[in-house]
Amino acid sequence: MEALYRKYRPRSFSEFLNQNQAKIVLQNAIEKGKISHAYIFTGPRGTGKTSLARIVAKSLNCPNRSGYEACNSCPSCEAIDKGTHMDVIELDAASNRGIDEIRKIRDAIVFRPLQGIHKVYIVDEFHMLTREAFNALLKTLEEPPENVTFILATTDLQKVPPTVISRCQVIEFKNFSQNDISDLIRKVASLEHLRIDEKAVEILARRANGGMRDALAMLEQVVRFSHEKTITSDTLQEALGLIPTGVVTDYLTALRSGRAKEAMDLIDRIYYEGKDIEGLIHSTLDHIEAKITENFSEELVELGDRLISLLRELRYAENKRVICKMISARIASLFVKESATVE
Structure with a gap:
């Protein structure tokens, strides 16, 4: 069975959902023949950065292109879809982050395209490059040949040196609704x-x-x-391996009612069933968000804030079960006091 995300990866601008601003910028550049020598695609993981980079590469190399849209049926388009096109080079900077890889690119860009019209270098997670690699890339970006475009994808733009950012056109990708x-x-x-x-x-x-x-x-x-x-x-x-909805609601009810022992027992149950304790907190926060959306409650907002703090405590804790139980008991006791004060 082919992976679903690969099987249904968009192959054209028309198939690419959302990210309208990014699409308009790139479509206009392709149609007008004013493609930039370097782009930075920045945004959360899974939002289509690499997919759109491949679509751009196809449009730049398709001999049968109509406007900005590649034909998706010629040998060039098919080769890019299969990842075998000699002039569309993809590099995963998370595992190839050293200066040697960038030097290979720098040495190769001076040669004319072998199979297509335009060389496209797609570098994924490029914020992972070493400082030396960034310096080598900087020199490459300063004076690239006319028929070469770099598309640098990142989930963490803050880690990219400003000197690199200033030499690229930055395009932001947003989470899908x-x-x-x-x-x-x-x-x-x-x-x-x-x-x-x-x-x-x-x-x-x-x-x-x-x-x-x-x-x-x-x-x-x-x-x-x-x-x-x-x-x-x-x-x-x-x-x-998700937490059952019934357990989530029982845990939330126990906290809101000040029943510390019941909340602690539920945490033990999750732990000894081999489920993720942090998953319980995440699921409870999802449940709180849904409830607040339906009917705003200051109490739920306060509870949500405390559970977010609990998640921070759990992130590096060695004994997550004990930490989660202790803090849950403390949260439950606070809600008992608040209820007593109101009465």
Whole structure:
């Protein structure tokens, strides 16, 4: 089974969802023949930076291009889709971050394209490059040949030296909305002949945190786990090791009611079932967000703030179970005091 996020990766501007500002900038540049020598695509993971970079590479090399859109059927387009085009070079800076890799690029850009019209270098997570590699890249960006374009993708622009940023056109990518992700999940499920209930769609869209790729990766994980053509919220929770909704609501109710022992017992239950304690807190925060959206509550906002602080405590804790129990008990006791004061 081919990975779903690869199978349904957009292959053209028309298929590429959202990121309208990025698309307009690139489409105009391609149509007018004013493509920049270097772009920085910056934004959260799974928001389409690499996919759009490949679409741009296809448009720049397609002999049958119509306006800004590549034909997607010529040998050049097909080669780029397969990752075999000799003039579209992809580099993962997370695993190839040294100066030697950048020097190879610097030495190669002086030669004419071998297979296409335009050389495109796509460097993913390029903020991971070493200082020496950045210096070498800087020299390359200063005077590149006319038929060469760099597309540098990053999830952390703050780690990129200002001297590099100033030599590139920066294009920002935003998280996808839950509605966009939900629509994609339904579309892919239909194409894969899967039946998925709306609660499962909602859970997947929320847990994707704005990333299309993560949503499809989780959907695939569920399909491989269940071997069924019907996906329910229960199937999804089991496949992804999520905390059952009933446990989340019981934990939240225990905190709000000041029942510290009950909250602590639920944490023990999650721990000894082999589930993620931090997952319980994340799921509870999701539940609080949904409740606040429906009916604003100062109490829930306060509780949410305290759970966010708890997550920070858990991040580097060695004994997460004990820390979570102690802080949960403290939170529950505070809500008892607040209730008593109000009365």
